[in-house]
Amino acid sequence: MIMAVVKERPLNTVFALNATKVDKSVCANTTPRVLSVCCIYDKTFLNFPSNSNYRLGDYLQSWKYFQNHTAAIRKQFTFNKTITAKAQELLHNVMVEYKRRTSNVSDTTNAEQPTFIGVHIRRTDFANSVHKSLGYPLASKEYIVKAMEYYTNKFSKVIFLICSDSIDWVKSNFNSSNMFYSVGNSPEVDMCILSSCNHSIMTVGTFGWWASFLAGGETVHYKHLARKGSKLRREYSSDYKDYFYPGWIGMD
Numbered sequence: 486m487i488m489a490v491v492k493e494r495p496l497n498t499v500f501a502l503n504a505t506k507v508d509k510s511v512c513a514n515t516t517p518r519v520l521s522v523c524c525i526y527d528k529t530f531l532n533f534p535s536n537s538n539y540r541l542g543d544y545l546q547s548w549k550y551f552q553n554h555t556a557a558i559r560k561q562f563t564f565n566k567t568i569t570a571k572a573q574e575l576l577h578n579v580m581v582e583y584k585r586r587t588s589n590v591s592d593t594t595n596a597e598q599p600t601f602i603g604v605h606i607r608r609t610d611f612a613n614s615v616h617k618s619l620g621y622p623l624a625s626k627e628y629i630v631k632a633m634e635y636y637t638n639k640f641s642k643v644i645f646l647i648c649s650d651s652i653d654w655v656k657s658n659f660n661s662s663n664m665f666y667s668v669g670n671s672p673e674v675d676m677c678i679l680s681s682c683n684h685s686i687m688t689v690g691t692f693g694w695w696a697s698f699l700a701g702g703e704t705v706h707y708k709h710l711a712r713k714g715s716k717l718r719r720e721y722s723s724d725y726k727d728y729f730y731p732g733w734i735g736m737d
Contacts, residue, residue, distance in 0.1 A: 486535050487505055488503075488504045488505065489504060489505040489506070489507045489511070489512070490502060490504045490505070490506060490507070491506075491507060491508070491509050491511075491512050492506045492507065492508060492509075493509065498565070499564065499565065499568065499673045500561065500562050500563060500564060500565065501563045501564075501565055502561055503560075503561060504561075512540050514538070515537075515538040515539055515540040516537055516538065516539050516540065517539070517540045517542060518530065518533065518539050518540065518541055518542060519542030519543075520542060520544065520545065522719065522720045522721075523543070523544035523545075523546050523720050524544070524546045524547055524720050524721045524722075524727060524728040525547065525720070525721060525722050525727050525728075526547040526549040526550065526722075526727040530550075531550070544691070546691055546694070546728060547727045547728060548698070548727075548728075548729075548730045548731075549727060559698075559699060559701070562695075562699055564673070564676075564677045564680075568673050568674055568677050569677060571670070571674045571677070572674055572677035572678045572681055573681070575667060575670070575674075575678055576601070576646075576678065576681060579644060579646060579665045580599075580644075582665070583599060583644055583662075583663065583665070586662045586663075587662065587663075597641060597642055598642070599640075599642040599643055599644045599663075600636070600640040600642065600643050600644070600683045600684065601643075601644050601646055601681075601682040601683045601684075602633075602636050602643055602644065602645050602646065602682060602683065602684050602685065602686060603646055603648070603678065603679035603680070603681075603682030603684070603685045603686070603696060603697075603700060604629070604632075604633075604645050604646065604647040604648070604685075604686040605647075605648050605649070605675075605679055605685070605686070605687050605688060605690075605692065605693035605696055605697075606624070606629065606647060606648075606649040606650075606651065606654075606655055606688050607624075607649070607650055607651075607688050607689055607690040607692065607693060608623055608649065608650060608651035608654060608688075609650040609651050610650070611623055611689060611690070619715060619716050619717050620711045620712040620714075620715020620716055620717035620718055621689070621711070621712075621717060622689060622707070622709050622710065622711065622712060623688075623689070624688035624689055624707040626658050627737075628688075628707055628736055628737060629659070629686065629688070631736055631737075632686040632705040632736055633645060633659075633686065635705055635734070635736070636684060636686075636705075642663075643663060644663050644664075644665065645659075645663060645664045645665070645686075646665050646666075646667065646678065646679075646682060647659065647664065647665065647666050647667070648666075648667045648670075648675040648676075648678060648679055648696075649666075652666055652667075652668055672692070675696075676692065676695065676696045676699070679693075679696035679697070679699075679700060680696050680699035680700045681700070682700050682702070683700070683702045684700065684702035684703040684704070685697035685700050685702065685703070685704040685705070686704075686705050686706075687704060687705070687706050687707070688706075688707050689707055689710060693706075694728075697730075697733070698730060703732075703733075703734065704730065704732075704733040704734065705733070705734045705735075705736055706729060706733050706734070706735055706736070707735075707736065708725075708735040708736060708737055709737070710725060710728070
């Protein structure tokens with residue numbers, strides 16, 4: 486089958502998609518295919534005749550839907566040149582500043598290049614009363630510290646590059662010579678920055694999930710995605726394994 490995307494979709498301006506661009510009216514005359522839950526793999530969803538046109542619903546937020554096509558997915562979600570240039574400029578500036586901050590440090594690892602850890606911290610919308618009532622959690626500061634300690638213990642030199650929708654909270658809680666922040670950038674540039682890092686730390690939400698997946702290194706994630714007994718908890722399998730990518734490391 487041929488993949489088609491509506492011309493006006495923002496995805497077309499962010500990624501270099503290899504897809505047929507069509508008018509919105511074309512997609513309007515298709516058969517919708519929608520999941521009842523967003524993050525549980527349903528293998529029957531993939532069974533449909535290929536002689537009709539279909540419009541896929543939102544999320545499909547399980548790696549199992551594309552487990553045999555991960556390379557193709559990563560290639561599709563290649564950021565355009567303008568976004569990539571902005572992300573690379575920030576990464577370069579961070580490296581220059583890191584070297585300045587550590588210029589007086591004398592040790593045997595001085596010539597070793599630091600490992601970049603992309604950190605995504607989502608708080609703003611998950612902190613409101615509506616999201617709380619649905620069962621959305623906030624990852625604790627203690628979890629983020631523990632995740633950072635994991636990489637600090639694993640690599641001799643690390644740079645934590647933090648992207649967040651609550652950057653003031655981040656700055657007031659995380660401030661050391663190897664921590665840097667993305668400030669004033671668009672969401673797509675932030676995702677490109679995160680995906681350009683060696684490894685990842687994610688808190689909650691699909692933005693952090695995709696940034697971690699596109700980065701392709703190790704990922705530490707927050708274990709508690711939904712409050713027990715909540716409406717949101719029913720969107721995930723009992724062990725969350727349909728949602729979290731294999732090999733990702735869960736922490737409290």
